[in-house]
Amino acid sequence: MTRFVRWTALAVAAALLAGCSGGPDTGDSGKGGGPPSAQKPDWGRCKATEDAPAPGSDWQCATLRVPLDWSKPDGETIGLALIRARARGDDRIGSLLFNFGGPGGSGVATLPSYAPAVSALRERYDLVSWDPRGVGASEGIRCRGDKEIQAAESTVDATPDTPAEERAFLQDAADFGTGCRKSAGKLLAHVSTTDTARDLDLMRQVLGDDELHYFGISYGTELGGVYAHLFPRRVGRMILDAVVDPTADxxxxxxxxxxxxxxxxxxxxxxxxxxxxxxxxxxxxxxxxIDARPLPTSSPGRKLTQTLALTGIVLPLYSKAGWPALTGALEAAERGDGSELLVLADRYNERDPSGRYGTGSHAQRVISCLDDRQRPSVAEARKLLPRFERISPVFGAFLGWDTAGWCHDWPVAGQFENPEVSAPGAAPILVVGNTGDPATPYEGARRMADELGPGVGVVLTWRGEGHGAYGSGSDCVDSTVDGYLLKGTLPKDGEVCA
Structure with a gap:
């Protein structure tokens, strides 16, 4: 089962362009004993992984040791993979940390491919990102194997129509949770957004910055808001783009x-x-x-199911650049060929031609199910379906059923219904909303700013398309964001880029 909630623009854009570049190794552990903030990461050359080649010589990688359980800061630790490129100019401000969303997106894999879009920022900042706990090279969690994933894609209906399909839908969800528990063990209870926000502040200290300068995209905006709530006096220049609504359960x-x-x-x-x-x-x-009769494809032994078809439709909606691919795929499906929609679905699901799947969706699920306390029942989901289908005849049933299936029978309890992001006393935070954003609708930007509090949240609106605004073709957005990060020049609250 695939969830669309909060997934980042960068991961999707990379999928549309056939994948991210860069796949560094994490180097050595932090040196020395004492408190976690005293460690000195051993930065070294990044190495290739089985998923991607090594990035260029500009990039360095290291490992940060963080407490497994932040209530026991002197207890067991885990390693977080870091990547950075040093600032080019002499007038350095500090480190600028990027979170590309998900939850579950790998910053280590994504930052090298994203760096050209933020080359102006590198004049005054070290560009830094990381794999959050439970993600990629940071104790990455894999909840099921490739063959199990493909079997579920072909047999589990994410919009069940019969009691048998409903039972299979719920059993698949429960089995996934069991696999996550077996893979993650005690880590499963320590991958929340709050845990990661505390990791982020330790990262700030170890990097030698008095304030956190931060660029959060999609789910990364929620992480940034939680950080601002926990450490308001440590907020430096912060950008939140493609904003998750913090008031929504x-x-x-x-x-x-x-x-x-x-x-x-x-x-x-x-x-x-x-x-x-x-x-x-x-x-x-x-x-x-397609639900009644899956379409044949050019991929041997695979058919296009309704769930895969819907996933293939979703991917190109994340970026206007993907719209021509959607047209071609829909036309082919109408002719009875599901191949093009399957290709798009596979890119979204991180499936390569050999049948190997990435684990971004696994991390996304373990993090969001630990964060979210609410566990809607099947009866509640069924009752909601008419309302969801009135909103969207295409996506309503899927996302309505997903409320019950996503964290069904999850092994650990969720922590909150809404993240707390109020940040009185924090420096101004620039909140960027795109009116055509499909995954994090525009309304979330204003709600985030309101929740951050008076004098903290400053909204910049772009009347555009796609998930995220910065780097999406608006000189107005890019220059405004760059102006704030590089010069501290803040726009008026409510400024609009057409």
Whole structure:
């Protein structure tokens, strides 16, 4: 089962372009004893992994030791993989830490491919990112094997229509949680956003910065808000782009995203000269036909199921650059060929041509299920379906059912219904919202700013398309963000980039 909630623009853009570059090794552990903040990471050359080649010589990698359990700071530790490129200029401000979202996105793999988009920032900042706990090279969690993943994709209906399909849907969710528990062990209870925010502050100290300068995208905005709440006096220059609504609970996020993806689909359909209502109905009808009879594909032994088809539709909605691919894939599916939608679904699901899957979605699930206390029942999800389907005939049923299946029978309890992001006394935080964002709808930007508090949250609006605003084609957005990070020049709250 694939969830769309909070996934980052960078991971998706990389998928559209056939993958991220850069795959560093983590180097040695931190040196020395004493408190965690006293460690000195041993920065060394990044090495290739089985997933990606090594980045260039500009990049250095290391390991940061952090407490497994932050309530026991002197207890057992785990290693977090770090990557950085040193500032080019002499007028260095400090380190700028990037979180690319997910939760579950690998900063170690993503930052080298993203660096060209932020080359101006490297004049005054060391560019730094990391794999958060439970992700990638930082004690990465794998909840099931490749063959099990592919079997679930072909047999589990994420919008069950019969009691048998419903039982299989719930059993698959429970089995996934069991696999996560076996893989992660005691780490499963210590991968929350709050844990990672505390890791982030330790990172700040070890890097030698008095304040945290931070660029959070998608889920990274929630992480940034939680950090600001915990450490308001340590907030430096902070950017939150593609903003998660901190006031929404599990059901609220699902409803927001149903609305956001339908809005993006409407915009796509308008761009092709179609009436959004009629075009959505045609796509919904196509998905119903695929549900009854999966489409053949050019991939040996694989068919396009309804869930895979929907995933393939979702991927290109994350970026306007993907819209032509969506047109071609839908036209092929209407002709009875599911190959192109399957290719898009595989990119979203991190499946390579050999049948090997990435684990980003595994980490996403273990982190979000530890964060989210709310556990909607099947009866509650079923009751919500009419409302979700009124919002979107294409995405409503999937995201409605997902509220019950995502954390069903999860091995550990969730921590909160809403993250606490109020940050009185923090420096101003620039909150960037895109009116056409499908995954983190625009309304979340204003709600985040309001929750951060008066004088802290400053909203910049872009009237654009895709998940995220910075680096998406708006000179106005890019220059405003650069101006704040490089010069401390803050726009007026409510400024709009057309």
């Amino acid at each position: 599990t059901l609220g996020h699902a409803e927001n995203q149903t609305r956001g993806f339908q809005r993006a689909l409407d915009d796509y359909l308008k761009s092709t000269g179609q009436d959004p209502r009629e075009g959505s109905r045609r796509i919904a009808d196509l998905l119903e036909r």
